[in-house]
Amino acid sequence: xxxxxNRKKDKSWMHTPEALAKxxxxxxxxxxxxxxxxxxxxxxxxxxxxRKLKFQRHIKKSEGQKIPKVELQISIYGVKILDPKxxxxxxxxxxxxxxxxxxxxxxxxxxxxxxxxxxxxKHLCYVFDSEKCAEEITLTIGQxxxxxxxxxxxxxxxxxxxxxxxxxxxxxxxxxETENSELKKQLxxxxxxxxxxxxxxxxxxxxxxxxxxxxxxxxxxxxTPLVPTPASNGCPPPPPTTLPPDIRKDLFGSEPFDPxxxxxxxxxxxxxxKLDEMQEGFKMGLTLEGTVFSLDPLDSRx
Numbered sequence: 023x024x025x026x027x028n029r030k031k032d033k034s035w036m037h038t039p040e041a042l043a044k045x046x047x048x049x050x051x052x053x054x055x056x057x058x059x060x061x062x063x064x065x066x067x068x069x070x071x072x073r074k075l076k077f078q079r080h081i082k083k084s085e086g087q088k089i090p091k092v093e094l095q096i097s098i099y100g101v102k103i104l105d106p107k108x109x110x111x112x113x114x115x116x117x118x119x120x121x122x123x124x125x126x127x128x129x130x131x132x133x134x135x136x137x138x139x140x141x142x143x144k145h146l147c148y149v150f151d152s153e154k155c156a157e158e159i160t161l162t163i164g165q166x167x168x169x170x171x172x173x174x175x176x177x178x179x180x181x182x183x184x185x186x187x188x189x190x191x192x193x194x195x196x197x198x199e200t201e202n203s204e205l206k207k208q209l210x211x212x213x214x215x216x217x218x219x220x221x222x223x224x225x226x227x228x229x230x231x232x233x234x235x236x237x238x239x240x241x242x243x244x245x246t247p248l249v250p251t252p253a254s255n256g257c258p259p260p261p262p263t264t265l266p267p268d269i270r271k272d273l274f275g276s277e278p279f280d281p282x283x284x285x286x287x288x289x290x291x292x293x294x295x296k297l298d299e300m301q302e303g304f305k306m307g308l309t310l311e312g313t314v315f316s317l318d319p320l321d322s323r324x
Contacts, residue, residue: 063122071147
């Protein structure tokens with residue numbers, strides 16, 4: 023490792039101050055990972071971290087895992103490590119927490135920086151691999167340091183508190199975005215479970231509603247009992263209608279003849295008397311021995 027920034031030496035920067043103060047400079051690199059170190063700075067400290075992460079990455083590569091690609095956004099507020107496709111922030115290293123930054127002349131693809139974690143207060147060394155921009159990324163971080171230090175002197179130290187507040191808000195935004203993505207995933211899982219629950223299993227019998235005719239009536243079947251069923255539209259069947267007495271009479275004003283319900287008094291007097299005479303004659307004929315009656319007028323025996 024050959025570069026630990028000194029503000030007195032590095033005066034020729036490659037970016038305009040507005041690019042780092044109002045916006046950010048983006049680079050693409052491969053992220054080997056981060057590891058805890060004992061000291062906040064030092065070339066030997068960084069070398070040990072690089073060797074450790076390279077060895078771990080070599081083992082993962084032999085298992086078929088690739089080195090993940092990330093996007094670095096460098097500004098006077100810090101270094102953000104994002105997913106290049108989704109733009110999700112993986113790490114947000116605030117600039118006032120970065121204590122050391124260097125690149126490696128023996129391996130021009132490697133550059134690192136040490137940052138103090140805001141939660142655990144541990145010093146973590148972040149190691150990256152960039153084939154063409156390792157030295158340029160290191161110089162850009164150094165320029166961001168220089169501009170932030172000048173702004174600190176101009177504000178009389180008040181800018182540090184502002185950066186802390188901004189860093190806290192950015193961290194809270196990252197937590198909310200992570201929580202939101204987790205809730206979306208849970209909601210999607212619930213929707214998939216509901217869809218599976220509504221799909222009947224294979225081989226199951228589906229009960230079809232009873233078919234009706236064009237008049238919304240159930241066709242009569244001698245097998246099925248005569249039980250009133252609700253109509254297909256969900257309304258109950260209408261009550262049976264009874265006809266008034268005058269409607270039940272025939273064309274001549276008389277009630278229809280019913281041999282099962284009518285009695286002797288239901289017939290007219292003349293017809294009733296003739297029926298009584300025939301009945302008496304039939305009884306007398308049964309009491310005469312040897313007498314034979316015939317209703318045929320051609321019978322010579324009468």
